[in-house]
Amino acid sequence: MGVEKAGLEREDRVVGGLRVATYRRRGPGPAVVCVHGAGVSSRELLPFVRALGERHDAWTLDLPGFGASAKPPRPLTLPALADAVAGWVAEARLDRPCLLGGSFGCQVVVDTAVRHPGVAGSLVLAGPTVDPRARSPWRLAGQWLRNSVRESPRMAPLNVADYLDAGPRRVLAAFGESMRDRIEDKLPLVQVPALVVRGGKDRMVPQSWAEEVTRLLPYGRLVVMDGLPHMTPYRDPEGLARLVTGFLDGAREEAA
Amino acid sequence: MRPGRAVASFDSATGMLRALARFLHGRDVPLIGQGPAAAEAPAAALLGLANRLPRRLKERAYAAGGWAEAVPMRRVGDIRSGDLARWVAGHYPERRSEVAFIGSSNGALVHLAAALAAPWLPQTLLIPVRRHGVHPDEPREDLRRTRAAGEALTAANPDLVLHQMHDANQDRLMIAGMSYFRVKWRRLPEAYRRYLERNLAPGGTLVVADCGLRWPVTRIGPRHVFQHGALGGATPREYHEGGPRVADYLRRYGSPHRRWDYPPVDEESPEAEWGFEPALLPDLEELAARNGWRLARMGFAAPEDLSPVVADLYRAWYRRRGLPADRLLAECFLLLEPYWTLRSGSVPYWLVFNTEPSCAGLAGYVDRAGPFAEIRLMLFSHGVESVGLASAERWREVLARAGKIGVFTGVDTAAYLRDFAGLALAHRELARIMATAPMPPPLEWRVAEEFLAGREEIEWSEAGARAGLPVGRNPSAPGTDR
Numbered sequence: 256m257g258v259e260k261a262g263l264e265r266e267d268r269v270v271g272g273l274r275v276a277t278y279r280r281r282g283p284g285p286a287v288v289c290v291h292g293a294g295v296s297s298r299e300l301l302p303f304v305r306a307l308g309e310r311h312d313a314w315t316l317d318l319p320g321f322g323a324s325a326k327p328p329r330p331l332t333l334p335a336l337a338d339a340v341a342g343w344v345a346e347a348r349l350d351r352p353c354l355l356g357g358s359f360g361c362q363v364v365v366d367t368a369v370r371h372p373g374v375a376g377s378l379v380l381a382g383p384t385v386d387p388r389a390r391s392p393w394r395l396a397g398q399w400l401r402n403s404v405r406e407s408p409r410m411a412p413l414n415v416a417d418y419l420d421a422g423p424r425r426v427l428a429a430f431g432e433s434m435r436d437r438i439e440d441k442l443p444l445v446q447v448p449a450l451v452v453r454g455g456k457d458r459m460v461p462q463s464w465a466e467e468v469t470r471l472l473p474y475g476r477l478v479v480m481d482g483l484p485h486m487t488p489y490r491d492p493e494g495l496a497r498l499v500t501g502f503l504d505g506a507r508e509e510a511a
Numbered sequence: 512m513r514p515g516r517a518v519a520s521f522d523s524a525t526g527m528l529r530a531l532a533r534f535l536h537g538r539d540v541p542l543i544g545q546g547p548a549a550a551e552a553p554a555a556a557l558l559g560l561a562n563r564l565p566r567r568l569k570e571r572a573y574a575a576g577g578w579a580e581a582v583p584m585r586r587v588g589d590i591r592s593g594d595l596a597r598w599v600a601g602h603y604p605e606r607r608s609e610v611a612f613i614g615s616s617n618g619a620l621v622h623l624a625a626a627l628a629a630p631w632l633p634q635t636l637l638i639p640v641r642r643h644g645v646h647p648d649e650p651r652e653d654l655r656r657t658r659a660a661g662e663a664l665t666a667a668n669p670d671l672v673l674h675q676m677h678d679a680n681q682d683r684l685m686i687a688g689m690s691y692f693r694v695k696w697r698r699l700p701e702a703y704r705r706y707l708e709r710n711l712a713p714g715g716t717l718v719v720a721d722c723g724l725r726w727p728v729t730r731i732g733p734r735h736v737f738q739h740g741a742l743g744g745a746t747p748r749e750y751h752e753g754g755p756r757v758a759d760y761l762r763r764y765g766s767p768h769r770r771w772d773y774p775p776v777d778e779e780s781p782e783a784e785w786g787f788e789p790a791l792l793p794d795l796e797e798l799a800a801r802n803g804w805r806l807a808r809m810g811f812a813a814p815e816d817l818s819p820v821v822a823d824l825y826r827a828w829y830r831r832r833g834l835p836a837d838r839l840l841a842e843c844f845l846l847l848e849p850y851w852t853l854r855s856g857s858v859p860y861w862l863v864f865n866t867e868p869s870c871a872g873l874a875g876y877v878d879r880a881g882p883f884a885e886i887r888l889m890l891f892s893h894g895v896e897s898v899g900l901a902s903a904e905r906w907r908e909v910l911a912r913a914g915k916i917g918v919f920t921g922v923d924t925a926a927y928l929r930d931f932a933g934l935a936l937a938h939r940e941l942a943r944i945m946a947t948a949p950m951p952p953p954l955e956w957r958v959a960e961e962f963l964a965g966r967e968e969i970e971w972s973e974a975g976a977r978a979g980l981p982v983g984r985n986p987s988a989p990g991t992d993r
Contacts, residue, residue, distance in 0.1 A: 455924075462918070463943040469915050470885075470946055477916045481924050 262305055267323075270342040276323035277316040277343075280308025285376075285503060286349045289315035289488070290340060292358030292384075293433050294426035295417040296322025299410060300357065303488035306496040311503070314352075316343060318363065320425045322417065330428035333436050337366035341374045351376030353503060357488055358382045358459070359433045366436070369444040377506050378449040379499055382457055382485045383438065386464040390434050395459075402458035405484035442471035448509070449475045450502040452495065454483030476502070514598035517582050517590045520545060522637040523784060524616045526845025532602035534625045539850035541938050555935040562926035569929045570684055573894040578688030581639035587692070588663030592671050595636055596700030603630045603706065610956045611711045613703070613795065614720035615787045618847055618861030619817035625849035626828065628953035630710070631720070632703050634791060635784065638664075638692040639685075647686050648761060648768045650677040654729075654737050657690045665734045670698035672734045672790070674783035678741040679771055680750070680757075681864070683764065683895045693783040697734070697790035704798060716956065717799050719792070721810045724782040727751070729774040738783045739773040742814070744866035744899015751776070756898045763896065785814045785863070809963065810970035814863045819876050820966050822860045826880070827962065828954055829856060837884040837914075840941070841873055844891035846921075846933070851941045856948035857887065865890050870901035874909045886913040887920040889937040892930040903927045 263278045278297055287307060289300045297304075297315040307313035317324040318336050331339070340363060344352060354375045356364040361383035368375040389395055418426050449472045453465035462479070469475040478498055483490050518525055521543075529544030541548040561572065582590070612624050612631035624631045640660055645652045657675065665673050676691040685691075696703075711717060727747050728736040740750030749757050753770025761768055781788045792808075799806035811817050822839070829836035840857035842848065844864055852859045860876055862869040877883060888906055903924045910917030921936030964971040 461943070462940060463945050466885075466916050466918070467945040472915075475915055477918065479918055 263301060263308075268343060268346045270319075270339055270346055273319045273327060273339070274325040275316055275319060275339065275343050277314055277347075278304060280304055280313045282308045282311045282313060284311040284500070285507075286312040286314065286352035287355055287379075287499060287503075288340075288344065288349070288352050289313070289355045289357065290360035290363050291315070291318065291321070292360050293429035294321070294421055295414060296420060298322065298413045298417055299486060299489050303492040303495060306492040307499060309496070310500050314347075316340070321421045321429075323420075326425075330425045333362060333366055333432045334370065336363050336432075337370060340364065340367045341371040344374050353377045353379060353499070355379040355381065355499065356383070358384050358485060359429060362433060362436045362438050365438055365441050365445060368447060369441045372446065375447055377447045377503065378445065379452065379502065380449060380468065381452040381487050381495065382454065382460045383451060383465065383468045384459060385433050385436070385438070386459075386461055387437075387439060388464075392430075392434070395430070395434065398459045402485045405456050405458070406486055407490055410486060410489050439467070439471060442468060442475075443473065445472050445474070447474065448502070448506040450498070451475055451477045452487055452498060453477065453479050454485055454487045454490070455479050455481040456483060457485045459485045512582065512586055512589050514594040517638055518595065518598070519580055519637040519639045521576070521580065521845070523618075523845050524633045524636050527616055527618060527621045527631075527847060528599060528602055528633060530847040530849055531621045531624055531631055534849040535604050535606070535628060535630065539938065539942060540848050541935075541942075543845060543934055543938070551935055551939055555932060555939055558932040558935055559923070561931045562923050562929070566929065569931070570894060572931070573684040573929075574687040577639060577685035578641060581641040581689040583641050584657070584660045587638070587640055587660040588667050590638065590664060590667070592668040592694070592696065592700060593702065596696070596702035599632060599636070600702045600706040605709060607712050608710055608715065609712055610716045610718060611707055612718045612720050613707075614791075615722035615785055615814075617720060617722065617785070617814055617817055618842060618844070618863070619815075619821040619859070620720050621847055622849055622852060622859040622861070623817075623821050623824065623959070625853070626825065626954040627956055627959055629956075630706075632706070634788060635693055635695050637784075638694060639689045640692050641688060642690045643688060645686075646766075647679050647683045648766045648771055650679060650739065650771060650773050653677050653686070653690055654731075654774065658731065661692065661735055662732065664692065664694070665732060668694070669734075670696055670700065672697050672736075672788055674728070674736055674738055674780070675731070676738045676741055676783040677773075678743070680740060680745045680760070680897045680899075681743045681893055681895055682741075683897065684893075691783070695781070695788040697788055699791060699794035699798060707798065708802060711802070711804060713803050714805075716805045716807055716960070717795065719787070719795060719806065719808045721787040721789070721808050722782075722785045722814055723810060723812045724786045724814060725779040726782040726786070727776040728778060728780045730777045736780050737774065738780070739776065741784060742782060743864050744868070744897055749898065760896075760898045805973060807960075808970075808972045810972070811968055815861070815869065815872050816968045818861045818872070819880070820963065820968050822858050822876065823880065824959060824962050825858045828951075829858070832951060834948055835884070837882070839877065839883040839886045840920075841886065841888045843869075843889050846889040846891050846937045848938055848941055851938070851944070853950055854947050855941065855944045856946070858883075865893070865901060866899045867901045867905070868899070870905050870909060874912070877909060877912045881912060882914050883912070884914040885916040886910055887918055887941065888922070889920050889941075890922045890927065890930075890933065892926075892928055892933055894929050896928060900928070
């Protein structure tokens with residue numbers, strides 16, 4: 256889906272000397288910033304941002320090195336990616352937005368939330384990686400393959416375009432970062448409400464791991480979207496948007 | 512005939528027997544105890560594929576499964592209750608215990624016995640009998656065809672009472688090719704007596720699980736009744752008089768009938784599957800007196816009355832052990848996993864079936880005892896869109912009451928109701944839980960007894976070990992003099 260067709264605006268900002276590309280649909284509700292997975296970009300999230308923009312000020316950003324953002328000479332580490340997200344939020348003058356990660360993006364937003372308290376008002380973790388029991392390249396590749404048969408075939412060309420944009424070195428580096436990260440040690444430090452979303456047929460995020468993620472989050476809550484694979488934002492943008500709206504409404508009521 | 516062949520595998524009593532016996536052997540219950548753990552992954556995959564079959568084929572698979580399990584009618588008279596009792600007692604380890612249970616089948620009771628590391632000897636078993644050519648909505652015809660077989664069974668086994676059961680609501684698919692013969696021991700079988708004498712410690716307590724549920728029946732003979740329907744989503748009245756829900760159900764299933772034509776009701780009798788037949792009591796009193804055991808009667812009005820009691824007992828036990836006790840596991844019918852209940856630190860709440868009354872009972876418990884951070888729900892699929900069934904949506908509303916994690920465990924919600932894979936996945940998914948607790952040493956009987964005796968859902972009474980007289984906590988209450 257093209258940017259104009261999706262009814263989205265493209266806005267770029269310079270963060271830490273690097274251009275960060277973002278796509279936005281201005282809705283009435285509070286801001287939600289989406290962060291994509293390993294090696295990919297905002298491409299897979301555009302339909303979701305369009306759906307979410309009905310009710311929220313919905314953004315998605317390309318992490319430095321990926322999609323339309325500038326390419327740093329060396330691939331960024333996970334903390335550097337998280338710093339870029341925190342820097343972008345400050346640059347965009349958003350007041351404690353909800354940070355929504357997809358897949359590896361969950362690891363980025365969790366790192367952002369615990370290392371930059373005050374940046375995120377809440378988190379949505381859609382398909383949080385990586386199950387500690389699968390922290391080996393072979394296991395991860397096996398899970399990825401088993402999951403891919405359930406993903407929409409229309410997503411494959413988008414993935415290919417993303418991998419070409421980023422180049423093999425950055426793609427592999429991102430997967431390496433995802434495996435080195437010990438997200439389970441950071442989850443107990445997340446001090447904001449967090450919604451964990453798992454596709455019922457997600458082979459990369461086993462049910463037991465999604466439950467453990469939720470259990471470790473002090474203010475976590477799990478929702479399983481029956482029958483969906485790993486990329487819930489691509490397979491059911493409307494459904495996920497409804498969940499996010501419900502979650503943010505609930506979080507606001509509890510805060511009030 | 513081999514007793515294991517005569518008795519239904521997919522029944523409450525046998526499912527509970529397997530779950531508890533496996534637990535007492537230190538094991539969990541993959542494939543509802545029907546296959547080796549190694550077969551679980553392929554079975555889950557295969558059953559998952561079967562879930563995708565069209566509805567008609569799945570319904571035939573249920574019916575064929577029931578038929579394949581059932582005993583040919585001409586062989587019913589060969590069944591001997593002594594063999595059945597030996598087969599039951601042979602499930603359990605030979606081990607000294609302070610307490611043993613005997614009587615009604617009950618999922619909460621399985622968890623109570625598991626906590627105490629005590630055996631439970633069922634009073635009731637199901638013998639499915641092959642029978643063809645009867646429309647499920649014609650109970651009189653079922654009785655006419657199977658009456659002689661029932662008479663042969665009771666004639667050959669003077670210690671049994673036969674409760675033939677015809678539930679055209681929930682057993683619609685199964686009764687296409689079989690008839691339900693539930694038998695209850697009215698005399699203590701020799702194998703039970705021997706097992707108890709070998710294993711129950713001197714001064715120990717024999718507890719009679721006495722479910723007071725009764726149901727309308729037609730009397731066929733002195734030890735033979737025909738029960739009209741069964742506990743579940745429909746009321747006894749609906750089985751008799753019909754009603755809008757029954758008419759709608761029969762219309763949906765393309766039945767030529769709009770109500771059922773059960774034979775006239777003569778009386779109420781202990782419910783076939785869950786109710787306790789008190790004729791067994793004198794033998795138990797005699798046995799207890801002879802061995803110097805205390806005989807206690809744990810009376811409760813309906814099967815699920817025990818569920819909140821045992822759930823609260825587990826909560827108190829977990830708290831004493833320093834566990835949060837905020838994780839609830841709701842299990843349904845014969846899907847029981849005592850080993851992983853304890854290893855996952857879960858509070859067990861047993862649902863007799865997947866119906867609206869059970870769903871309301873669970874919701875009520877969660878609201879009273881909660882909040883629970885985690886609620887897991889296993890659901891048994893019986894294949895019929897029966898009267899009073901609670902939909903997946905209704906169950907989801909209960910799960911939404913969880914603080915953090917409210918999830919189905921081993922339920923394919925898209926296939927639910929005809930979800931074969933649940934038989935493998937319920938255990939498989941529960942066993943993968945990442946936050947586990949160590950297996951505790953057994954709960955002390957003294958602590959449990961005090962807790963049980965203090966609960967209003969339970970009528971606790973004790974017969975003196977020697978005197979054999981009931982000295983109930985509340986002797987004026989109905990039922991204590993049974």
